[in-house]
Amino acid sequence: MPHIVTLTLNPTIDVATSVPEVTPEHKLRCGPVRRDxxxxxxxxxxxxxxxxxxxxxxxxxxxxxxxxxxxxxxxKGLLRRSVPLQDATRESFTVAEGTGAREYRFILPGPTLSEREWQRCLNALEDVAVGAAFIVASGSRRPAYRRTSMPVWPGWGSAWPCAWWWTPTVRRCGPRWKRACSWPSPTAAS
Incomplete structure (x- = not known):
């Protein structure tokens, strides 16, 4: 059994591309597309x-x-357990302008989980977390959960240590972090 189990309630397909220049009211011809x-x-x-x-x-x-x-x-060869939803998984897209000095990031909202879908997520997590050293719940929360705290699961904090991570961004960490920990270019081959 893996030592780390992660939970992503609002996954995405990250789409990245580039354009020579972002200009309003014109069709912008994009470079190669990368999906992750x-x-x-x-x-x-x-x-x-x-x-x-x-x-x-x-x-x-x-x-x-x-x-x-x-x-x-x-x-990617990732071990996984998915929970089916009625609504579609979201996408987000990043457009690098010019040589990549400026990025425009568009984050689309994800679907709202029904109570039944939410319960299936908890059940799936409980099934795969047996013997795990850590549970990491990370990522964007759906709009329906923004005004409330995450539901508390009795096993969290007792049977398993739990880590809640935040997502580092240039806005939160500054331009130095971007240079030190940059991801591959949006147009780089995967």
């Missing part, structure tokens, strides 16, 4: 795997974009 599986917990599981550890990602998925997310995660 994303969302806080999925990204944590990917990094753990890249560093040689074992992690399993628990996440939601729905619609055609949910199927594409499954394919992308399969390509």
């Amino acid at each position: 599986p994303g969302g806080g917990g999925i990204n944590v599981a990917r990094v753990v795997r890249e560093l040689g550890g074992e992690a399993i990602a628990v996440y939601t998925r729905g619609g055609a974009t949910g199927s594409q997310l499954e394919e992308l995660l399969e390509e």
Whole structure:
């Protein structure tokens, strides 16, 4: 059993491309497109795997974009457990302008979980977290949960240590962090 289990309630397909210049009211011809599986917990599981550890990602998925997310995660060889949703998985997209000095990030909202879907997420997490050293719940929360705290699960804090991570961004950490920890170029081959 993997030592780290991640939970991503609002995963995404991260779409990245570039344009020479962003200008209003004109068609902007984009460069090559890169698609990556994303969302806080999925990204944590990917990094753990890249560093040689074992992690399993628990996440939601729905619609055609949910199927594409499954394919992308399969390509990455990530251990996973998905929870089907009625609504489609969200996408986000980043457009790099020019040589990448400026990025425009568009984050689309995800679907709202029904009470039944939310319970299935908790059940899936409980099933795969047996024997885990850590549970990492990370990523954007859906609009329906922004005004309330996350539901408390009795097992959290007693049976398993729990880590709640925040997502570092240039706005939160400043331009030095961007230079020190930059992701590959949006147009780089995956």
